[in-house]
Amino acid sequence: DSGVTQTPKHLITATGQRVTLRCSPRSGDLSVYWYQQSLDQGLQFLIQYYNGEERAKGNILERFSAQQFPDLHSELNLSSLELGDSALYFCASSVGGRPGTDTQYFGPGTRLTVL
Amino acid sequence: GESVGLHLPTLSVQEGDNSIINCAYSNSASDYFIWYKQESGKGPQFIIDIRSNMDKRQGQRVTVLLNKTVKHLSLQIAATQPGDSAVYFCAERWRGGGNKLTFGTGTQLKVEL
Numbered sequence: 001d002s003g004v005t006q007t008p009k010h011l012i013t014a015t016g017q018r019v020t021l022r023c024s025p026r027s028g029d030l031s032v033y034w035y036q037q038s039l040d041q042g043l044q045f046l047i048q049y050y051n052g053e054e055r056a057k058g059n060i061l062e063r064f065s066a067q068q069f070p071d072l073h074s075e076l077n078l079s080s081l082e083l084g085d086s087a088l089y090f091c092a093s094s095v096g097g098r099p100g101t102d103t104q105y106f107g108p109g110t111r112l113t114v115l
Numbered sequence: 116g117e118s119v120g121l122h123l124p125t126l127s128v129q130e131g132d133n134s135i136i137n138c139a140y141s142n143s144a145s146d147y148f149i150w151y152k153q154e155s156g157k158g159p160q161f162i163i164d165i166r167s168n169m170d171k172r173q174g175q176r177v178t179v180l181l182n183k184t185v186k187h188l189s190l191q192i193a194a195t196q197p198g199d200s201a202v203y204f205c206a207e208r209w210r211g212g213g214n215k216l217t218f219g220t221g222t223q224l225k226v227e228l
Contacts, residue, residue: 002161033214033215033216042221044218045215045217055214056214092158092159102214103161104161106151106158106160107158108158
């Protein structure tokens, strides 16, 4: 158990809908990262937050957004869902946000299925 | 440095043998590398990491080797056990890119009894 929690574990929804995925980082970690894992693209970095502020952005679609709250939990919002958004979504957390050997610990993931 | 997970290479080893999993990374400016293990239905689990100023690091039953000349990383697992069966990913971090990780394709390790 990494100490990172994610809810829900599974999510099934229809195209065009909007969903929210939730992540709680390990105790003491200030950074939260979101990754998408799909069959044809592997693990892709989406976005990082550090202590409530956006720190880095990857290949995140405009239909997707995220935020980190004062209690450091994070939410990833996916809207206007398409079939291709079906994937595993992982949250990771680390202690700090400045570049360094800052190990990221991953949560168990949310499996999103868009029908 | 984007991974393409169309076909996972597979490594099959006998229980008790040593395993070597290889990874070619993309960015010569990457300064930090990590190996993760992912079991079916679970998130990636940290195994071992190495900084770019090192060429070898050992952990418990695992060793990571880094060859910056050819941008190659390997993970050696000693006395492979059935519980080692999983997909193994290498990841690289480029200091100029913040702390985001770029993952490799992954290798499926199958341990045969």
